[in-house]
Amino acid sequence: MNNVQIAACLEETADILEFQAANPFRVRAYRNAARAITEWPESIASMLAAEKPLTEIAGVGADLAEKIAALSMTGVFPLLEELRGQVPQSVLALLRVQGLGPKKAAALHKELKIASLDELREACEAHRVRELKGFGEKTEQAILAGLALASTAHERMLWAEADEWVQQLLAYLRTAPHVEQLQAAGSYRRGRDTVGDLDFLAVSSQPKEVMGLLAEFPEISEVIARGPTKMSVRLAKGPQLDLRVVPAEAFGAALLYFTGSKDHNVVLRGRAKDRGLKINEYGVFEGDRYIAGLTEEDVYATLDLPWFPPELREARHEFEWADAGALPELIEPEQIQGDLHMHTTESDGQASLEEMVAGAQARGLKYIAITDHSKRVSMANGLDGRRLRKQWAQIDRLNEKLKGFTVLKGVEVDILEKGGLDLTDDVLAEADWVVASVHYGQNQPREQITKRILEALANPYVSAIAHPTGRLLNRRNPYDVDLEAVLKAAHEHGKFMELNANPSRLDLDDLACAAAKLQGVPIVISTDAHNVDSLNHIRYGVLQARRAGLGKADVVNTHAWKQVQKLLGKRSAK
DNA sequence: GCCGTTTTCGGCCCGACTGTTTTCAGTCG
Numbered sequence: 001m002n003n004v005q006i007a008a009c010l011e012e013t014a015d016i017l018e019f020q021a022a023n024p025f026r027v028r029a030y031r032n033a034a035r036a037i038t039e040w041p042e043s044i045a046s047m048l049a050a051e052k053p054l055t056e057i058a059g060v061g062a063d064l065a066e067k068i069a070a071l072s073m074t075g076v077f078p079l080l081e082e083l084r085g086q087v088p089q090s091v092l093a094l095l096r097v098q099g100l101g102p103k104k105a106a107a108l109h110k111e112l113k114i115a116s117l118d119e120l121r122e123a124c125e126a127h128r129v130r131e132l133k134g135f136g137e138k139t140e141q142a143i144l145a146g147l148a149l150a151s152t153a154h155e156r157m158l159w160a161e162a163d164e165w166v167q168q169l170l171a172y173l174r175t176a177p178h179v180e181q182l183q184a185a186g187s188y189r190r191g192r193d194t195v196g197d198l199d200f201l202a203v204s205s206q207p208k209e210v211m212g213l214l215a216e217f218p219e220i221s222e223v224i225a226r227g228p229t230k231m232s233v234r235l236a237k238g239p240q241l242d243l244r245v246v247p248a249e250a251f252g253a254a255l256l257y258f259t260g261s262k263d264h265n266v267v268l269r270g271r272a273k274d275r276g277l278k279i280n281e282y283g284v285f286e287g288d289r290y291i292a293g294l295t296e297e298d299v300y301a302t303l304d305l306p307w308f309p310p311e312l313r314e315a316r317h318e319f320e321w322a323d324a325g326a327l328p329e330l331i332e333p334e335q336i337q338g339d340l341h342m343h344t345t346e347s348d349g350q351a352s353l354e355e356m357v358a359g360a361q362a363r364g365l366k367y368i369a370i371t372d373h374s375k376r377v378s379m380a381n382g383l384d385g386r387r388l389r390k391q392w393a394q395i396d397r398l399n400e401k402l403k404g405f406t407v408l409k410g411v412e413v414d415i416l417e418k419g420g421l422d423l424t425d426d427v428l429a430e431a432d433w434v435v436a437s438v439h440y441g442q443n444q445p446r447e448q449i450t451k452r453i454l455e456a457l458a459n460p461y462v463s464a465i466a467h468p469t470g471r472l473l474n475r476r477n478p479y480d481v482d483l484e485a486v487l488k489a490a491h492e493h494g495k496f497m498e499l500n501a502n503p504s505r506l507d508l509d510d511l512a513c514a515a516a517k518l519q520g521v522p523i524v525i526s527t528d529a530h531n532v533d534s535l536n537h538i539r540y541g542v543l544q545a546r547r548a549g550l551g552k553a554d555v556v557n558t559h560a561w562k563q564v565q566k567l568l569g570k571r572s573a574k
Numbered sequence: 575g576c577c578g579t580t581t582t583c584g585g586c587c588c589g590a591c592t593g594t595t596t597t598c599a600g601t602c603g
Contacts, residue, residue: 029575061576269587
């Protein structure tokens with residue numbers, strides 16, 4: 001049983017306990033442990049094998065350590081089995097309805113014997129819900145609206161999609177004359193790969209007018225809530241938008257609060273409490289006395305903390321780093337010197353070799369690798385050895401004409417279903433740069449996929465593994481692969497792992513990149529561009545690298561190509 | 575259920591908004 005599965009058991013336990021109105025702190029303990037295990041770079045199984053205490057994981061105490069060890073080894077979690085017998089899965093679905101929390105859901109289950117979303121809808125339509133104590137006509141309507149919303153299955157946006165909304169809304173809201181400051185916050189500002197709600201923070205002496213302007217934004221379908229300082233609306237194409245308007249002296253504190261993460265804020269407020277201070281969205285207070293809040297730096301300073309880049313605010317390692325005075329200096333997009341994964345019209349790209357080169361030069365890059373598909377990827381018109389050598393001869397001729405820019409002879413070689421690579425070593429040996437990737441057989445069992453990738457890493461001519469989990473956000477789950485083993489092998493063979501900057505891919509994800517850094521495996525951020533415009537995607541990759549705490553030195557393609565070659569430690573310079 | 579330089583019990587972040595209330599509980603972020 002892997003960490004994700006263990007975490008899922010703990011989450012479900014928390015759901016049921018919450019539904020049963022258990023001690024909310026006990027519920028939180030299960031949720032905290034679930035999160036900690038999801039983010040832990042080492043598998044529980046290998047910790048147990050190495051006899052490392054699970055209590056090393058913050059949020060896992062003696063009790064949970066024992067339960068988790070048993071779960072990992074036997075696959076059985078007696079407490080959860082028992083709870084499942086008390087509260088069926090279909091009842092837990094009630095908690096997913098917006099506006100229904102554990103208290104109301106439990107009341108519906110207890111008083112009206114409602115055990116599914118269908119039964120809930122029927123009860124609302126028959127006006128039985130409004131008869132319950134604490135419920136009313138409006139609640140009944142809100143539940144029906146929540147049910148309708150749940151059925152449209154609105155998923156999290158890609159960060160790149162959120163960015164389009166944000167830019168549009170910032171431009172729109174800035175037209176209000178009374179907006180003094182305006183900023184997008186939330187998971188968007190933290191650069192998460194996907195974004196749920198859009199959060200905006202404004203400073204204005206006239207909140208009503210700002211909210212009035214937002215209410216007139218053409219794509220709004222519904223105003224969910226509107227008070228004196230806070231407004232929530234739903235946009236026609238799905239996402240919810242929250243706007244908070246605060247006075248100038250609260251901007252820093254409110255930005256911090258509204259950027260989150262929630263867990264980061266919980267730690268901050270706890271630390272404030274230890275010092276006899278209180279932090280809320282209006283500032284830092286000693287008793288009733290305001291002592292800071294104008295900027296985020298001011299707020300952090302009251303706790304002797306440095307300003308944290310938003311990408312790090314996940315309550316993972318940032319506080320421990322800050323306490324040790326070792327907050328990493330994060331990579332910046334301008335530090336990227338080369339792009340080592342892209343396609344041309346020779347396979348499934350939409351631009352020629354020359355166009356990709358011109359596009360890369362226009363973006364200030366110093367080198368690129370052309371990595372068209374290999375022959376097995378026939379749908380993409382993948383290249384065999386003969387066509388590749390022809391392309392590489394063309395690249396040699398092009399390089400003679402280029403000044404201060406290098407085009408590398410590369411290939412994206414397919415890792416075959418049965419194992420092995422799609423091109424022979426004699427061909428690969430002539431390449432400057434080889435990325436290997438899994439395209440087929442993604443449903444194979446974990447052992448098989450892992451073995452294929454480990455073999456590829458062992459090939460002396462492979463430089464990196466591209467899009468190492470195969471996920472497509474909102475469309476395709478990552479294939480089942482033992483990343484721990486892959487990272488270990490990459491380290492042993494001196495290979496790199498790709499962070500694919502395509503906004504739908506972004507794998508390795510932030511957690512896996514952080515694990516790679518721990519293992520000493522360098523990351524290469526690549527666009528996998530299939531046209532010139534997509535060369536711009538590099539910034540999405542950089543954002544995820546920042547979330548992983550990576551600095552310039554951790555990312556291979558911040559270096560000049562000569563240094564990359566040295567790092568790779570193979571074959572003579574070209 | 576976790577945690578500890580206010581340690582083995584008694585805390586556990588904080589506030590906005592809504593609806594059903596007539597002072598507050600529930601939900602959300």
